[in-house]
Amino acid sequence: MAPVREGQSSFRQLKSVSPSLVERLVAEYRAGDSVYELQQRHGVHRNTIAKHLRDHGLQLGRQPLSTAEVHRAHELHAEGLSLNAIGRKMGRDPKTVKAVLG
Structure with missing residues (x-):
């Protein structure tokens, strides 16, 4: 872990996720994108994305074959x-x- 600079918090700032972005994350996840792909595309931490997806009733992880x-x-x-x-x-x-x- 990098040293903390003067005036810098040791905790990262949480990125605020707008309701419209949450809806987009949900839609893209339902379309088959992984949490990791969403993280790269939108710059939101995967744990934050996972929390919002679970809050929308989605089961995370690979689903069985249809x-x-x-x-x-x-x-x-x-x-x-x-x-x-x-x-x-x-x-x-x-x-x-x-x-x-x-």
């Missing part, structure tokens, strides 16, 4: 693609793909 994604994973597997290739193509972890292909 029914459509499961069908797509089976199609790609039938075409001979590896778990890694399917994961890259779908933007999912290969272990998640393996779990549904069982």
Whole structure:
């Protein structure tokens, strides 16, 4: 941790998040952006973003594959693609793909 300069607080100032930004964060998260992507794009700490998302009733973290994604994973597997290739193509972890292909 960098030394505290004279006249500087040892705590960072919290960035105020406007209601319109919160709505945008919620919409972008629902569209599939991760908390880390939102952090980079908007310059708001990930913990602040996570708090606002949870306050809007959203569950954080990767969600299980949807029914459509499961069908797509089976199609790609039938075409001979590896778990890694399917994961890259779908933007999912290969272990998640393996779990549904069982």
